Amino acid sequence: MEEILQTAIWVLPMLAVLAALALAVARALAGPTAFDRLLAANAIGTSSIMILALFGFLTGRPEFLDVGITYALLNVIGTLAVLKFFRYGALGHAQDPETYREPE
Amino acid sequence: MMDLLLDIVSLICLSSGGFFFLVGAVGLNRMPDVFTRMHATSVSETLGVGLMILGMCLQAGLTLVTVKLFFILVVLWFTGAVATHALARAALHDGEKPLLINRKGALIKTDPVALFPELGLRLAQPLVSETNEPQPKQKPQEDAPSNS
Numbered sequence: 461m462e463e464i465l466q467t468a469i470w471v472l473p474m475l476a477v478l479a480a481l482a483l484a485v486a487r488a489l490a491g492p493t494a495f496d497r498l499l500a501a502n503a504i505g506t507s508s509i510m511i512l513a514l515f516g517f518l519t520g521r522p523e524f525l526d527v528g529i530t531y532a533l534l535n536v537i538g539t540l541a542v543l544k545f546f547r548y549g550a551l552g553h554a555q556d557p558e559t560y561r562e563p564e
Numbered sequence: 565m566m567d568l569l570l571d572i573v574s575l576i577c578l579s580s581g582g583f584f585f586l587v588g589a590v591g592l593n594r595m596p597d598v599f600t601r602m603h604a605t606s607v608s609e610t611l612g613v614g615l616m617i618l619g620m621c622l623q624a625g626l627t628l629v630t631v632k633l634f635f636i637l638v639v640l641w642f643t644g645a646v647a648t649h650a651l652a653r654a655a656l657h658d659g660e661k662p663l664l665i666n667r668k669g670a671l672i673k674t675d676p677v678a679l680f681p682e683l684g685l686r687l688a689q690p691l692v693s694e695t696n697e698p699q700p701k702q703k704p705q706e707d708a709p710s711n712s
Contacts, residue, residue: 462568469575469623473616476582480589480608487592487601495598495655502647503592503605506640507585510616513636514578517620525632532636536643543654 470518474511481507494546498539505535570622577619584612596671597663598655602648609644613637656687 481504488500509528516524584607591604617637624630656676664674677684 462571465568465571465575469571469578469619472575473578473582473585473619476579477585480582480585483586483589483593493598493655493660495651495658495660496601498651499598499601499605499648500592502644502651503589503608506609506613506644507589509636509640510581510585510613513616513620513633517623522624522629522632525629525636528636529632529639532639532643536647539647540650543650547654547657 467518470514474514474518477507477510477514481511498542501542502535502539505531505538509535574619574622577615577622581612581614581616581619584608584615588612597673598660599652599662602652606644606648609648610641613640656683 484500484503484507488497488504491497491500509531512524512528512531513522516522516528588605588608591607592601595601595604614637617633621630621633624633661673661675663671664676664679666672666674677687
């Protein structure tokens with residue numbers, strides 16, 4: 461009984477988060493605008509962090525949490541970088557005046 | 565007995581966290597436009613993550629693992645808000661029109677500037693990084709006089 465409960469604690473939420481991840485992937489593939497895809501990518505990142513944490517607890521190795529912290533920090537930086545790339549066409553500060561697109 | 569109670573409480577926390585993750589993901593697929601989809605995912609990024617990490621903290625006890633979980637929680641709560649804000653602002657600047665309800669109760673794509681003139685003023689202002697003039701291309705350095 462105790463062992464079943466200990467397994468169910470981690471497996472049940474993991475299945476739910478996996479389903480959420482699949483739905484987010486569907487939105488990332490279907491999204492009409494780039495912002496939809498970015499939003500879905502953000503949701504995928506959050507779900508994968510939670511799956512990492514849950515899997516670490518399930519296998520009794522919570523050291524996976526360090527990877528989770530790194531993913532959380534990279535997630536927002538990735539989103540902001542892609543947004544900046546969409547707006548300016550470059551990630552660096554200096555812009556080529558020939559390809560510079562005046563923001564409307 | 566105490567262990568069983570703790571297990572049950574954390575099972576409830578983790579399962580409801582998973583439920584809110586599902587709610588957010590279903591909203592991400594069912595909502596009609598970008599801004600409402602952002603609203604849907606914020607459920608899983610705040611309530612889902614918070615409940616799940618609470619459940620894991622109950623299982624971990626007072627160890628280093630709890631500290632790491634707390635860090636993940638704080639990072640996710642702050643960066644989720646920042647990323648969503650940046651996304652919404654970028655979408656508005658890109659000319660996305662949110663679906664708003666009109667007087668007859670129908671959802672139509674509305675220009676938000678027509679409703680909120682101060683938003684139009686703010687959108688018309690250049691972003692901080694746009695006030696910098698585009699750097700002129702550096703001319704190739706002229707040949708220095710070679711004879712010395």
